Amino acid sequence: MRVTTAFNKMVGLPGASVATVTFGPDGLVLGLRRRTGRPVCACGRRGTGVYDRSVRRWRHLDWGVSKLWLEAEIRRLDCRRCGRVRTEQVPWARPRARHSRDFEDVVAWLAQHTDKTTIAALLRSSWQTIDAIVGRVVGERLNSARLEGLLRIGVDEVSFRKGHRYLTVVADHDQGGRVVWAGEGRNAQVLEAFYDELGPAGCAGLQAISLDLGGPYHKATNAKAPHVRQCADPFHVIKLANEAIDKTRRMAWNQARAQPTLTRGRGRPRNDAPPPPRNQPRWVKHSRWALVKDPVALKPSQLDVLHELRRSGSVLYRCWQLKEGLRDLYRLADPADAPAHLQWWLQWACRCRIPAFVTLAKTVRANRERILAAVELGLSNSKLEGINSKIRLINHRGYGHHSAAAIIAMIYLCCGGITVHLPTER
Ligand SMILES: [Zn+2]
16 A cells, blocks of 8 residues: 555545655655645635645644644635635635644644643643634634524623633523623623624513623613513522621621630639630631521531521521521522512511611612512523633633633633534544
8 A cells, every 4th residue: 555545544634635745854744635626715715816826734633753744735816706815725724724624623622621731732732822723613613693592691790810800701591501602891881792793683582681780781781682681690699698697797706706705714624614615706707608508508517506506596597597588589389479578588687687688688679670580580590600610610721811812712612512523523
């Protein structure tokens, strides 16, 4: 068998065959011969007017320990449809790429599974190359119809670069929480840009949106899609209740610390002496998880803390009851009971005389309609929270260190429903 035939079978490139095999200082170079003569423009038009010719190399998957390069003549065309000179499209590589499709698909597949340093070392490439490849694969594979026919969406902010910068992420509730859009920043303009991209028809089709209790997304939705039913995301409501607990707990802790501690007399205490008082401040400080966690998930030691708080008539126990009372809103067997339950809770919270909870009650009252809409429609951003932790993982893997564009491309690649097939799977 001739060496060119062997390589032809091994690399299996579409639209070309291996004509020459040479060893260069940089590795193995396969000279390609095109099967069809007429060049194709990037726009898809088969052109005839060749403007000029040059030789280009594309990096392909390594052959053993040596790098493998594909080399072919590439032409520029005077395309009548595009009205300018453009480089022809080759079947084994994406437009403007200096790597073959197979190489880029392997990079994208690895990027879905592992960190950037590993890929760079394994494939002997740079971080910048990997970012560029991910951007190209996402540009080609991201479904352009993903913004069509959206009915129920969720929007949330996501931090990257250790919380110094933010993205706004929009997910489709009806597609299992798939990310359909992401933009840099967390203000009203960013979400308005999404509504603009959706267009008037897309906005008109929207039925409901789940969002946080804060202002910007609410404002953008009022401005661009006022007919959409807004739902306050339960996660954010409970988060506010937990923050109110934290505030009260800190206050209780500071008060307890301010009290003079009892000092024990000299010598060993008598056997029948009462037990020494618990170290109150320390104990209040360590009650946090017992108070904010789901009671079903509490450890025995945390349950003991709750019982202790109840026995001592602590204000923290009342806080815990108020928080669980609010959570019960989302555990009602019949959502039709929600307005009455919320009314009962608001009355309780308004009169509880715990400042943090009185403030919370005011916020809840102001957002009453949106909170009830979330219960009625059963919408929550819990899937977005899952995406949030996935994005944190992407950030840790080294994709969030540079530009927002790079991390947005990675979010589409990992959470946007893109399937990448390895060359060996085709
Ligand atoms: Zn063209």
